[in-house]
């Protein structure tokens with residue numbers, strides 16, 4: 279049964295995969311796969327919730343959005359698990375809370391990226407937030423790894 283530490287590892291991995299996919303979106307020039315401009319391109323994709331997948335850039339951009347939802351859910355569950363640990367690990371649980379607060383902001387910035395027609399400044403901000411979230415969750419995961427390795431089995435927190 280996965281515990282809080284495993285979920286935090288999973289959250290770090292999920293953000294890594296999502297960010298790598300985001301880099302593929304940028305480098306491949308697929309950022310406009312759901313259209314650009316406010317309204318039809320966000321939160322919808324080409325004006326609808328589930329677009330036609332006959333256009334390759336649409337598939338790539340839509341997967342990025344889909345992965346962001348999945349990643350957000352994994353992070354949310356990981357955060358809840360860290361706060362339910364007994365005894366709670368103070369720094370990792372607070373770091374996870376900080377990261378989960380940044381996720382909706384990051385999703386909003388993603389919407390601004392497409393709404394602005396892929397403004398370089400907003401896309402760079404989106405990239406910086408991704409790095410920040412990944413860094414915060416990686417520090418939390420590392421602290422939990424070290425704690426698990428150093429604590430005697432009987433005193434390890436129960437998640």
Ligand code: HEM
Pocket residue numbers: 293296297298299300301302303304305307308309310320342343346349381384385386388389390391392396401402404405407408411
């Ligand atoms: C936690 C959620 C998200 C993370 C961690 C994330 C991460 C990233 C990363 C790392 C990139 C590559 C940036 C670069 O290489 O410069 C990217 C690109 C992009 N993301 Fe996200 N993203 C998230 C959510 C979203 C959402 C919800 C949208 C919805 C519109 C979105 C739209 C885009 C677009 C359009 C690009 C390509 C920008 C361009 O072509 O210049 N992202 N994302």
